Amino acid sequence: MTFPALTFALLAAVILSAAAAVMMFRNLVHSALVLAVALSGLAALYLQLHAQFVGFAQLLVYVGAVAILIVFAILLTRGNEPSDQVIFSPGRWVGAGIALAVFGVLARVILTSRLLAGSAPPAPAAAVKEIGQRMMERYVLPLEVMGLLLTVALIGAVVLALRERPSG
Amino acid sequence: MDQLFVTLKHWLADFAAPGWQPIFSALLSIAAIIGTFASLFALTTLLERKGLGRMQNRYGPNRVGPCGLLQPLADGVKSLTKEDLVPAAADRWVFFMAPLTLVVPAFLALAVLPVGRNMTAVDLDSGVLFFFAVGAASEVAVFMAGWSSRNKYSLLGAMRAIAQMVSYEVPLILSAVPVVMMTGSLSTDAIVAAQAGYACGLPNWYVLTPWGLAGFLLFLIAAMAECNRSPFDLPEGESEIIAGYYVEYSGFKFALFFLGEYIGMFAVSGLAVTLFLGGWQAPFAFLTWLPSYAWFFGKLLALIALFIWVRGTLPRLRMDQLMNLAWKFMLPMALLNIAVAGLWYFTGPGWARWLTCSLVVGGAYLVLGRALLSGAHLGPRAYRYAE
Numbered sequence: 383m384t385f386p387a388l389t390f391a392l393l394a395a396v397i398l399s400a401a402a403a404v405m406m407f408r409n410l411v412h413s414a415l416v417l418a419v420a421l422s423g424l425a426a427l428y429l430q431l432h433a434q435f436v437g438f439a440q441l442l443v444y445v446g447a448v449a450i451l452i453v454f455a456i457l458l459t460r461g462n463e464p465s466d467q468v469i470f471s472p473g474r475w476v477g478a479g480i481a482l483a484v485f486g487v488l489a490r491v492i493l494t495s496r497l498l499a500g501s502a503p504p505a506p507a508a509a510v511k512e513i514g515q516r517m518m519e520r521y522v523l524p525l526e527v528m529g530l531l532l533t534v535a536l537i538g539a540v541v542l543a544l545r546e547r548p549s550g
Numbered sequence: 551m552d553q554l555f556v557t558l559k560h561w562l563a564d565f566a567a568p569g570w571q572p573i574f575s576a577l578l579s580i581a582a583i584i585g586t587f588a589s590l591f592a593l594t595t596l597l598e599r600k601g602l603g604r605m606q607n608r609y610g611p612n613r614v615g616p617c618g619l620l621q622p623l624a625d626g627v628k629s630l631t632k633e634d635l636v637p638a639a640a641d642r643w644v645f646f647m648a649p650l651t652l653v654v655p656a657f658l659a660l661a662v663l664p665v666g667r668n669m670t671a672v673d674l675d676s677g678v679l680f681f682f683a684v685g686a687a688s689e690v691a692v693f694m695a696g697w698s699s700r701n702k703y704s705l706l707g708a709m710r711a712i713a714q715m716v717s718y719e720v721p722l723i724l725s726a727v728p729v730v731m732m733t734g735s736l737s738t739d740a741i742v743a744a745q746a747g748y749a750c751g752l753p754n755w756y757v758l759t760p761w762g763l764a765g766f767l768l769f770l771i772a773a774m775a776e777c778n779r780s781p782f783d784l785p786e787g788e789s790e791i792i793a794g795y796y797v798e799y800s801g802f803k804f805a806l807f808f809l810g811e812y813i814g815m816f817a818v819s820g821l822a823v824t825l826f827l828g829g830w831q832a833p834f835a836f837l838t839w840l841p842s843y844a845w846f847f848g849k850l851l852a853l854i855a856l857f858i859w860v861r862g863t864l865p866r867l868r869m870d871q872l873m874n875l876a877w878k879f880m881l882p883m884a885l886l887n888i889a890v891a892g893l894w895y896f897t898g899p900g901w902a903r904w905l906t907c908s909l910v911v912g913g914a915y916l917v918l919g920r921a922l923l924s925g926a927h928l929g930p931r932a933y934r935y936a937e
Contacts, residue, residue: 442682
């Protein structure tokens with residue numbers, strides 16, 4: 383087994399077991415923390431594919447922000463936590479079934495994709511600069527629209543959370 | 551002399567079997583980073599206690615060894631021999647993993663810092679992004695510690711810490727953006743190289759430009775908040791919530807938290823040196839005979855001395871002051887600074903850009919500062935909750 387194949391196998395094992403644990407843990411906070419592990423594993427996978435920028439952005443956004451957001455949402459919305467008698471939640475087989483179905487669909491779509499037929503493109507040099515130029519020139523409109531959408535979502539969240547009281 | 555450690559590493563790496571040389575060389579770098587910064591940590595704890603003692607009119611540690619020099623050793627032995635307490639209600643696995651999750655990313659961040667000429671452990675194409683990405687894990691670690699202890703004070707401290715870290719991470723990253731724009735690269739080596747050379751007897755460091763000075767000060771303030779250092783030590787305020795998220799930790803796990811915080815402080819100060827203070831470059835042309843790593847660590851220690859000085863001088867902020875500073879002052883200032891950097895770039899060399907950029911930065915500082923202070927009522931705080 384070559385070195386890249388070995389690291390890929392290790393990463394895949396970590397990601398798959400973490401993802402399985404996300405579905406099966408009974409305590410939602412545990413699930414969120416294991417989800418952070420799975421997302422970091424994905425970031426490592428991007429790094430193995432020489433996509434430095436995507437990998438680090440994945441780490442920054444998903445582990446640093448999204449995982450924290452999920453944890454906060456869980457803490458702020460749940461009154462009582464389930465007892466820790468059973469670690470794995472009883473509905474795990476249903477979850478596993480759904481996950482397998484989704485995996486099957488995705489795998490079929492990817493395997494029948496036209497992209498697999500061509501040979502692998504060469505690794506791009508100076509990838510970060512390339513991404514920045516593409517974003518500011520070719521894809522500037524989608525970028526701006528996404529920024530606008532996120533701003534609207536942010537203002538909406540503030541409006542929802544901060545309702546004015548009738549009398550101070 | 552300058553390349554002493556680089557030569558040493560190559561000489562040592564030659565002993566390895568041919569196929570194993572890259573791995574062996576990487577291991578050598580790792581050992582050097584851990585050894586250097588861990589001993590710097592020991593030294594800094596002593597310096598901090600001594601310095602704070604001086605500022606508070608007392609001696610500080612002076613019993614162990616000459617002038618208290620062996621105090622860090624005694625502290626280490628003490629923390630190793632203390633009982634390792636785990637609360638009965640604690641979530642054991644998460645409780646155990648939290649200190650490790652804090653320490654490991656802190657050390658990882660050190661890998662991209664150029665500590666000397668040719669002395670970057672890993673020169674990544676997107677090194678600055680890597681630094682911030684691994685720093686993101688520390689928020690998860692703080693949450694894990696606070697939540698798994700099953701202690702109200704721990705959870706309160708963790709909530710405060712995460713709110714603070716998330717708020718100050720925005721100005722921290724935004725204040726680093728102008729440097730990346732000017733250099734045109736995210737690589738730390740390229741950023742240091744862009745600050746080489748001297749003009750009019752002064753170095754070409756980014757801190758000596760209007761946008762660089764503003765960025766450096768914003769970066770430093772945000773860095774203090776990211777490290778939970780005084781005056782931003784609300785998450786661990788001893789007088790309010792005992793010690794925040796690590797109340798329940800004792801013995802070696804507590805020492806690991808301590809280590810993680812200091813390593814994080816070294817990492818972020820090292821990045822400040824790299825981004826704004828010219829990295830390992832000497833401040834004057836006639837001082838270049840000193841080895842490059844001496845300059846890097848000298849600047850690093852100067853920044854740490856500043857951190858200690860601030861800790862001994864300023865009182866702790868209140869929660870509303872903390873949030874107002876982050877969102878109403880630092881964020882607009884950092885955003886404006888990006889625009890000023892663009893103006894600087896497109897105006898071209900000459901005195902005109904010095905004048906306009908200084909006026910814009912100074913004017914924004916005055917307006918925003920006045921606005922921040924005019925709304926500040928120093929009486930009792932009015933509470934307002936999100937529904």
